Amino acid sequence: MRQVSAFLMVCCLVVAGVAPAVGAAAVDTTADPATTVNGGAGLAGQETANDSTNGSANDSCARDGTRTVTLLTYNDIQTAAARDGDFPRLVQLVGERRAAHDNPVVVAGAGDQVGPHPLSPVSQWRAPTAVLNLLQPDADVIGNHEFDYGLAEVSNFTAESEFPWLATNLVNSSTGESFDGTQEYEIVERDGVRIGFIGLVDYGATYGKTNIDFAAEGITLQNFTEDGPATAERLKAEEDVDVVVALAHTGIPEAEELANADDGAIDVIAVGDDELYYPPQETSDTVITEGLARAQFLGELNLTVDTDANDVTSWEGRLIQTNTSGVEKNASASDIINGYRANASLDTNVTYSTVPLDATFATNYHEESNYGNLVTDAMRDEANADVAITNAGGIRSDGVYGPGNITGGDIFSTLPFANTLVTVELTGAELKAALASQVVTLESETGQSFGEEISQQSSGVRFEWVPHEDADPQIRDVYVNANGPDEPADWQALDEDATYAVAVNSFMANGGSSYPLENATRISESGQLLAEVVIDYLEPRETVSPEVEGRMQRVDTTLDAATAELDGNGKVVLRFDAPGDLTDVNAGTFVLATPDNETVSAEQVTANGNSLVVRFDDAAVSDLVDSGESKLDLYGEYDSSEFEFVYFDAARLNADVTVTDTTDDAGEGDDGDDGDDGEENDGSDESDGTEDGNDADDSDDAGDSEDAEDGSNDAESSMPAYQIDVAAGEVIETLGDDEDDFYGAQDRLLQATTVLADGTVTGSYTVPDGTVTESLAGCEVTYDAVGYDADTGDVTLTVSVSEDADCAGVTLTLAGYELPGDDTTFVRANADDQELLDHETVTLDAGDSELVTVDLDGDDESSDD
Structure with missing residues (x-):
């Protein structure tokens, strides 16, 4: 996007009523999506402004070589492809917004459209592809979930698509051309305006999130910040393209890198992958936008184009929330989805949950969730394994289910991949390494964007995780439950030399999500879909009430160990040197915990200068321990002057506490x-x-x-x-x-x-x-x-x-x-x-x-x- 003459800018602004480009602003993810648009105008007002300018810009400024082009964008359809809801509404909304404009309208997607979704067992890519054909996009980009069905299936669904799939920087290693089923770019000409689309992915959306060895398959991933701008420059210089739109399945931070690397040839970057609510805004003269995920938003950009200079001179844009737009569902799209749903029996009740089942991304990536516990308990039960682990990214839908009936569709929505149950044999040391592979530190690039993450859910194992670069080890105090998931727990300290049966999904077993399991000995491969494993586990249970049990304990700071004696009377007072970064304590979070997370809350927590004093009721602590010596953990949260947290609100400390119970010696009197x-x-x-x-x-x-x-x-x-x-x-x-x-x-x-x-x-x-x-x-x-x-x-x-x-x-x-x-x-x-x-x-x-x-x-x- 380059600058043009002041006269031309004034013409377009006055006649077309288009706001000039503004600088990038911070993203407010707490804002009401239905009312937040570029420049702060409300959605209703923006709707009127858009419609009022239709047809005027092209006619009034045609003699000066200016046109208005409208770009509609979507991204990460994923599980919405299996629900008769937002996806059919998105199809209808695209049709209505096309009709609302007299000027040229183009439509494009930013990847992850054909997977994952709960109809995969009966349709694979067919259901979403059929609905996308109704939507009639001009181009889409290959994202990581387009590889969910394997590399060979890409050529199949691209052949069935009535639009091109782009992979500009993912190319045939031998020829340098696009790999089978994809194109390097697409050029669309509407009313004399030429719009060029390119499709970009980064390492995280290919090697980082698929099990495909692209190098072994003869495919090379080129640097998107180099290949993207170079291709855009070529389209404008050699193909007389007026507008270049990069469909970037990379995430917002990487899209900003792309904009900064570009020298003005890329006008718009439509983003997918990290699924953020990101209304249109500028970075380095390039407009960037992303519409969350699952067909919840349609992006709409009105671009003022100087066809003489092959450049965008100004823009206005917004995100339209699909389910509040007032449009009806497209009947044909609904028929396609409901036809597949009937074949998959997705509407059958399998159990009743008395509690909300938390399948949100935020919880499952950052900490233990009750739904993650349910899933991994089912895996461990089916495999008769010592431990079960599932990757956080394998739990989808970003929703909460219940309290109420839980259907097969709910389970398939949360576990939509064609992942099957695999049991591997690991030593205790290998198990710790597998758990440690998912720790995202606060200091890392991902941690600075999304916060500390544990990125997995588990059953049969309890541990502490320390999400900081200088921590060694980052996984510690590991215990394994010697009993089954439905039996009273028998927690035993991990033996690093012993072997354990560990249930995982096939994606992880093949090295997905960077789990070091590709060469692990496989005890069994059930061939059963993970969703089916969970459904089989739930069906005999009339109700379920999974809880968060302290299976994965976050620790930012470790205090020196403490000891205490108790006789059932008075108070237990623990004194520590306070962390140097402590500014205040959250007294209500301080607990003493047993290995199986039986806890007692502190009566009082006092921090003063260099001292931290935590007081418990003696009799309450006695209930946690056996006679003799017991090992407990102190956990508590505090405000830190050192750490700037992204997801969590406070730092969390830990101390080992040895308690000697002298109740029997003291007698009862x-x-x-x-x-x-x-x-x-x-x-x-x-x-x-x-x-x-x-x-x-x-x-x-x-x-x-x-x-x-x-x-x-x-x-x-x-x-x-x-x-x-x-x-x-x-x-x-x-x-x-x-x-x-x-x-x-x-x-x-x-x-x-x-x-x-x-x-x-x-x-x-x-x-x-x-x-x-x-x-x-x-x-x-x-x-x-x-x-x-x-x-x-x-x-x-x-x-x-x-x-x-x-x-x-x-x-x-x-x-x-x-x-x-x-x-x-x-x-x-x-x-x-x-x-x-x-x-x-x-x-x-x-x-x-x-x-x-x-x-x-x-x-x-x-x-x-």
């Missing part, structure tokens, strides 16, 4: 119950404390409570007890027992908790709401006990000041005192004798939070922060 009761009233509840504080004025009752009586037994009397205070202001050196002056008449004390040296909570005291006023300047203070470590004597709390408070410089002190004699709970009369062991003082502004730790062993000198 009142001590544990008392500890729980004390903890329930330890002031860590973020309420106003009024229930605990109702007896605040009778504080002697705290010392005479049931906790105190229980705490005075012989077992406890020989164990030190401590009082932990949170108070406003500086540390209180001498507590005193004067009721009238105790803690400054309660003007400063916020919370007091007493614990034994083993961490057992024996009593608590909180000041009623409203009794602490002036020293806090009206600020609401939240304080929450994170935990007490009996081994180190460290007690940790978080203290926070409310965000909306109009205050600053709130001083809070956490102090630890040793109780005198045999006291195990606070007794006011003994306050004079309590020894101050350690304290930390913090000053907070509104919205601030601080993690505060003091040492009750008294090893550290008292200090102020």
Whole structure:
């Protein structure tokens, strides 16, 4: 697309009402597709603008050598070829848009039209080809899914097509000419305007997504960024072509590379392969557009052409959403599709799903999906294999099915390829390599465009994957289930030297999707289509309810291992050095997990400076583990200052946690119950404390409570007890027992908790709401006990000041005192004798939070922060 004279531009803009070309803009995939068009006009307004200019541009500017040409484009029909829905509507819409324009109209596709689709078992390429003939395109490009039926079938469906299939840069190695059934280019002349089409593919759409060894078949893939511009230049220089349209089955990023490599000969690039919603916009003076996939959109470009200069001078364009366009389905297209559907019994119910089955690309490429679990469970069951894996690209339709009846057509829509079930034998090391072959790192080109990906679904195996270039290994902590998919799991650590039966599909077994399986020993080849395997698995089941089970755990950051002991009482507190890139935590995502993904959620997560503290309920953790030593995993998400995520919202951390259960040693008695009761009233509840504080004025009752009586037994009397205070202001050196002056008449004390040296909570005291006023300047203070470590004597709390408070410089002190004699709970009369062991003082502004730790062993000198 080259520049022309200002006079010519003005003529076309004024008379034809065409907007001038604009620079490329960022793609907004969240915008409403029905209303987003070039320049921001609404769809209804754009429809009027298009129709109002029809017939005027050619007549008014003909003497100046200008014409208006309309280009209609589509891409990646795929599974829509098997449904009586958007594809018949697309046929009708193309016919109506042709009729709406008086100027020349051309139609072209950007590849992946004849596959994959669920009618493949009964029609292969025949159903989509028959419907495409009704649509009457001027050209289409060979995409990777045009090879779904094998290289030999390309010449068959191209012979049945009433339009040319292009493969400009995929050529016969011996002659340099187009390979059998394809053309290098196509030239269409309409009303004196010559439009040239070229068809381009890249490595990812050939070698990367098919099992065909093109070199062995005598076919060479030439560089599309070199061959495309060179062919376009030749068409304009030697064939007097006015407009060159590149049908590029490459994806948008590669189309932008093509535009940047071109010197103005390529005017439009209609894109397929990555299936993005990409309304027309310019890159390097070339218009690029893509209409998602599955006949959901029709692209429409009105091009103002200078036939004297063989160039496009301006354009306007949009994407029209098929199912909201108001057109009816084309009856002939519907008849073709429904005829094949009847032969394939696609409308028969096979089961009922109580949950939505997620067959979307976004989920299946990036993480575990419940539908991926169902598919691989069926594969493992049918093959009686240890493990089953399927590639993410093998699950199609990009839809969600259910809750409700699931039909055979639904299964074939999601598994439309002619892939069959194959079982291979792999060592544990080879299994890890196969899993690792699908990890897409965040730092890679694909990762920068689409985010971290695991790109597969699995059954019978659990593992962690680390999607970063510097990770070694990227697949770790692998477990294999020794039992079948419908039996209680028996997870065993992977033995890299042992052999495992692994069920895969035939595409993968032949090395597809870069799986290193081509030379693997084949145990069995069922010849059964993968869709049939799943249908056979579902039919005996009246209902299914597959879940996400933690089979593939993403890990961006690894923390040092931690240990914990538990006796069923109190809290389990895990302390870590915080990741250097951590800016905030998503507390609700932190869990401890067993190898089979039984989990318990954290009660509290606190990150402060270089520390990360995660607290769990002791009794809840006890339910996860057996007596003795157990291995658990900590997982949690956090905001990162280092990673810029594309798909995921946050970084995910992991730490190995070894838990020793001493419940049997601790015994079952009142001590544990008392500890729980004390903890329930330890002031860590973020309420106003009024229930605990109702007896605040009778504080002697705290010392005479049931906790105190229980705490005075012989077992406890020989164990030190401590009082932990949170108070406003500086540390209180001498507590005193004067009721009238105790803690400054309660003007400063916020919370007091007493614990034994083993961490057992024996009593608590909180000041009623409203009794602490002036020293806090009206600020609401939240304080929450994170935990007490009996081994180190460290007690940790978080203290926070409310965000909306109009205050600053709130001083809070956490102090630890040793109780005198045999006291195990606070007794006011003994306050004079309590020894101050350690304290930390913090000053907070509104919205601030601080993690505060003091040492009750008294090893550290008292200090102020």
